Amino acid sequence: MASGGAGIEVEGLVREFKKGPRAVDGISLRVEPGEIYGFLGPNGAGKSTTVLMLTTLLPPTSGTARVAGFDVAREGSKVRASIGAALQEAALDPFLTGREHLKLQAALHGLGRKERKKRGDELLERVGLVEAADRRVRGYSGGMKRRLDLALALVHRPEILFLDEPTTGLDPQSRSALWTEVSRLTRDEGVTVFLTTQYLEEADVLADRVGIIDSGRIVAEGTPEELKAEIGRPSVEATPIKVSDRDAVARVLSSFGQEIAAQPGAVSVRLDHGAGDLADVVRALDAGSLRVANLRLEEPSLDDVFLEKTGRSLEGSGDKEDNDNVEPGAKPGGDRESSRKKGARA
Amino acid sequence: MSSTLLTQVSHLGRRSVVRTLRQPGVMVSAILFPLMFFAITASGLDAATNLPGFPTASYLDFAFAFPLVQASLFGAITAGVDLARDIEGGFFDRLSLTPMRPVALLGGMLAGVMALGLIQGVIFLSIGLAVGVNIQSGFAGMLLLVALTILTALGFGGLGAILALRTGSGEAVESSFPLFFVAIFLSSINLPRDLIESDWFRLIATLNPVSYLVEGIRSLVITGWDPQALILGFGCAFGLIALSLAGAAASLRTRMAT
Numbered sequence: 001m002a003s004g005g006a007g008i009e010v011e012g013l014v015r016e017f018k019k020g021p022r023a024v025d026g027i028s029l030r031v032e033p034g035e036i037y038g039f040l041g042p043n044g045a046g047k048s049t050t051v052l053m054l055t056t057l058l059p060p061t062s063g064t065a066r067v068a069g070f071d072v073a074r075e076g077s078k079v080r081a082s083i084g085a086a087l088q089e090a091a092l093d094p095f096l097t098g099r100e101h102l103k104l105q106a107a108l109h110g111l112g113r114k115e116r117k118k119r120g121d122e123l124l125e126r127v128g129l130v131e132a133a134d135r136r137v138r139g140y141s142g143g144m145k146r147r148l149d150l151a152l153a154l155v156h157r158p159e160i161l162f163l164d165e166p167t168t169g170l171d172p173q174s175r176s177a178l179w180t181e182v183s184r185l186t187r188d189e190g191v192t193v194f195l196t197t198q199y200l201e202e203a204d205v206l207a208d209r210v211g212i213i214d215s216g217r218i219v220a221e222g223t224p225e226e227l228k229a230e231i232g233r234p235s236v237e238a239t240p241i242k243v244s245d246r247d248a249v250a251r252v253l254s255s256f257g258q259e260i261a262a263q264p265g266a267v268s269v270r271l272d273h274g275a276g277d278l279a280d281v282v283r284a285l286d287a288g289s290l291r292v293a294n295l296r297l298e299e300p301s302l303d304d305v306f307l308e309k310t311g312r313s314l315e316g317s318g319d320k321e322d323n324d325n326v327e328p329g330a331k332p333g334g335d336r337e338s339s340r341k342k343g344a345r346a
Numbered sequence: 347m348s349s350t351l352l353t354q355v356s357h358l359g360r361r362s363v364v365r366t367l368r369q370p371g372v373m374v375s376a377i378l379f380p381l382m383f384f385a386i387t388a389s390g391l392d393a394a395t396n397l398p399g400f401p402t403a404s405y406l407d408f409a410f411a412f413p414l415v416q417a418s419l420f421g422a423i424t425a426g427v428d429l430a431r432d433i434e435g436g437f438f439d440r441l442s443l444t445p446m447r448p449v450a451l452l453g454g455m456l457a458g459v460m461a462l463g464l465i466q467g468v469i470f471l472s473i474g475l476a477v478g479v480n481i482q483s484g485f486a487g488m489l490l491l492v493a494l495t496i497l498t499a500l501g502f503g504g505l506g507a508i509l510a511l512r513t514g515s516g517e518a519v520e521s522s523f524p525l526f527f528v529a530i531f532l533s534s535i536n537l538p539r540d541l542i543e544s545d546w547f548r549l550i551a552t553l554n555p556v557s558y559l560v561e562g563i564r565s566l567v568i569t570g571w572d573p574q575a576l577i578l579g580f581g582c583a584f585g586l587i588a589l590s591l592a593g594a595a596a597s598l599r600t601r602m603a604t
Contacts, residue, residue, distance in 0.1 A: 057439055059603070080443050091436030095365035107357040108444035110350060136368070152440070 006069035007033040007192050008054065008160065013063035015049050023049040025216035026063065031194055031209075033159075036186050038207030038224075039196040040302065046216040047196035048088055051164045054194065055085045068159050084153030085162040090145040094138030098129050098148050101137065102155060109156040123151040127181065143174030150181065160192040161185065167202060179206055200302040212306055219309040228300040230308070234275050235260060237268040238285065239294040249292065252284045261307070266294070351453070354446050358454020363461045366424060376420040376462070377469060380413035387412060387536060397541055402568040410470075410479045411563040412535055414491070415556065417466040418499035419526050425459045426506025426519040433514040433601070448598050452591070456503050463499030467492035482570040490576070491566045497583035498559050502526070504590025511597035533557040558582040 008031035015024040024046040031037040041047050052058035054067055056076040065072045068082035092101060102120035111119060124133045127147035132140065137148065146166060153161060163182065167175040183206065185191040197203055203210045204224045212220040212227075220227055236256070240249045243265060250259065250267045256277050262268035271277045278297055285292060306312075366372055392405040402408050432438040441451060471488055475481070481488055505526075509519045532547070533556040542548040551557050562579015565572035 055443060057442060077445065081445055083443070085443055087436055087439060089436045091440045093361070093365060093432075093437055095368045096361065100361070100364070104357050104361055105440075105444065107353055108441065108446045108450075110353075110445060 006066065007031045007035065008037070008068075008194060009066045010050075010054070011064045013050065013053060013065055014061045015046075015053055015058065016061045022216055024053070024060075027211075027213065027216070027218050029211050029218060029221065031192060033192050034186060034190045035208045036182065036193040036195060036206050038203035038210040039194065039213060040198070040200070040203045040210055040306075041196075041213035042198055045213045047198075047213055048164055049216075050213070051085070051087070051162050051194070051196055055083060055087075055162055056080055081156075082159045083162060084156065084158035084160075086146070086149040086153045086164065086166055087162075088164040088168070090142075090149040092137045092140075092145055092148060095136060097134050097136055098124065098140070098144075098151075099133040101148060101152055105152045105155045111156070119155060123154060127151045128177070143170050143177075146170060146174065146178065150178065154185075157189075158191065160194065163193060163195045165196055165198065167197070167199065175202075182206060200306075204302055210302065212302075212309060214306075214310045220305055224302060227302060227305045230305065233257070233271050233273075234300060235268050235270045235298050235304075236278060236281055237262050237266050237294075237296045237298060238281075238292045239263070239266040241291045241293045245290050248288060249285065249290050252288050252290060253281065255284070256281055260304075268298075351447055351450055354450035355453035355457055358441075358446075358450060359457030359461065362425060362428065362455055362458020365428065366458065366462060372424055376417060376424065376466060380416040380420065380466075380470070381473065383416060384409055384413040391536060394537060394541075399538075399541060401538055404478075404480065404568075406477070407479055407568050408564065409536075410474050410567050411560045413470050413474075414467060414495045414563055415498060415530060415535070415560055417470060418463055418495055419502050419523075419530065421459050421462040421466060421499050422502030422504075422506040423519065423523050423526070424462075425455050425503050426510045426522075427516045429455055429507060429510035430514060430516040430519045433510065434516060438601075442602060448602060449595070452507060452594055452598060455507060456500055456591075459499050459503035459506075460496050463496040464492065466499075467495040470495075479567065481567055483566040487566040487570070491563055494559070494563050494566075494579055494583060497580070497587060498563075501583055501586030501590050504587060504594045507594035508590065508597050511594065511601045514601070529554065530556055533560055535560050555582040555586060559586075 008029070010027060010029045012026050012028055013024055014022065014026050016022050027046070027050065029037070039047050039050065049058065053060045054065055054072060056072050056079050059073060067079045070078040070082065072079050096104070099120060102123060103116055106116035106119055121130075124130050127150060129144060129147055129151070132144060137145065140148065150163075150166065153163075161182075166182075167178055170178070179202070182193055182195070186193055193206075195202075195206060207224065209221065209223050210227060211218050220230075222230075236253070238249050238253060240246055246265065246267060253259070253267050253269045257269040257272040259267065259269050271281075275297060282295070285295075388406045388409045391409070394400060395403055395405050395408070400408075429438075432441070438451075471492060481491070483490070506519060509522055510516075513519065532550045533554045534542070534551050535556070539548055539551050539557060542551055558575075558578040559582050561575050562582070565575035565579070569575070
């Protein structure tokens with residue numbers, strides 16, 4: 001079924017809850033066919049509410065949304081036939097096996113008996129669950145549940161795939177495997193992917209374009225490179241050897257740009273004149289006899305974009321939820337240096 | 347019923363049965379508790395057969411309707427709780443995202459309830475015959491008895507579905523169990539209506555459709571073929587099914603629209 005199609009078009013979408021806040025406050029966006037769109041924002045920003053509306057599970061209060069060319073409010077069944085969705089919680093029956101889940105899903109999508117088995121086997125192989133296929137899901141790890149969830153969303157070869165925080169709570173290895181599969185789906189099958197995440201790296205690595213949502217509104221949109229280019233200038237972070245030198249280092253660095261958030265014990269400034277200031281920074285520190293343990297030049301990140309647009313950092317805003325969902329031994333933040341776009345999408 | 351709908355109902359029904367059979371605790375409760383109450387009432391109230399006008403000399407025969415009706419209730423509550431947990435856990439949303447017809451969801455759930463009703467009916471009938479229950483209507487009556495048990499389960503199942511779809515909470519459905527249980531006791535489950543001395547109790551038992559379900563099942567055991575009791579029993583079962591399924595369908599539409 002995935003053949004390009006019409007992507008996603010959203011115009012002035014609003015969702016209000018009774019006696020509650022406006023969870024989604026007039027967002028407009030467009031996702032081109034075959035694109036991975038990263039919808040980035042902290043907990044409670046409106047990401048999941050947007051996904052529920054786009055997947056027809058929640059009616060919009062106002063505004064319009066067309067998914068795969070169909071209106072979500074008026075052509076729900078056509079929308080549902082065109083999409084696959086793995087929502088925030090891996091919604092599985094603990095008493096069924098992975099294979100039984102796939103059979104049920106395939107039957108409900110109208111696949112014939114032979115096709116059901118073939119498609120089920122193919123997807124189990126693809127998500128690496130062949131060994132565990134006949135085990136009940138209640139014995140699966142969080143990563144296995146997420147992989148099965150993804151397989152279930154793909155049973156009917158959807159044109160558009162919605163993934164709502166698909167890697168929250170996963171260990172780095174599972175996260176990386178899921179990124180690879182999502183990239184493959186877009187590259188090889190032309191599937192359009194709408195991915196919500198609170199992980200900057202995930203959006204940076206996977207998404208062709210990113211929409212940043214905060215308090216129900218889109219505050220920035222573009223490719224990760226475009227968004228970072230808006231910030232433009234890199235930052236330099238210096239960690240003095242002596243803690244007592246921190247204020248002196250801060251005074252020296254302040255002449256090169258505006259101070260921004262830094263690691264504990266370090267000083268970081270956004271360089272007014274870009275990376276070319278680095279040599280002058282070193283000379284100024286040397287002139288002040290200030291010795292540093294670490295001096296690091298950092299390109300702008302999506303967190304810098306978020307900070308610039310909202311006045312606060314996205315990093316750590318999802319820590320509580322992450323820790324609630326995390327698998328034993330997993331690191332909520334993931335191994336931030338483990339993957340880069342080229343690697344994940346190869 | 348179209349073949350697509352039939353496929354959807356059969357897969358959802360299979361899932362309902364499989365997941366219940368894979369929870370031994372649920373199955374043990376659904377079999378053991380009704381049998382326990384049957385044993386207690388059959389032995390404790392045996393002297394009731396000495397009351398003038400009591401319709402049978404064996405309270406064991408008289409009480410045999412109890413485990414069947416109670417088991418129907420257990421099955422229906424279990425299915426209601428399962429549906430509510432599907433809503434809580436997001437599985438309902440997963441199903442809603444497929445081209446599944448809403449009626450298939452109810453049909454699947456209720457097919458599971460009926461299948462469990464059949465299993466329970468056969469088990470209780472076997473145990474009843476083993477401990478000396480005498481079915482006056484013979485083998486054909488036994489089939490009808492199991493059929494009425496399944497229909498009763500279906501009617502209660504519809505009520506369980508309404509609760510699940512309205513509340514979306516497994517706990518809320520579970521907490522409704524005592525109310526249903528009271529409804530069973532406020533019927534002719536322990537005594538024939540004309541032997542209930544208290545006027546208010548007799549009035550409630552007469553108005554309570556559970557009495558007619560019980561009396562329909564009971565008539566097959568202690569009387570043989572009693573057309574009036576069977577018409578009332580099956581009539582109440584079909585009435586309960588019609589009302590509860592209409593309510594469940596409306597609740598499902600409301601749930602899927604929000």
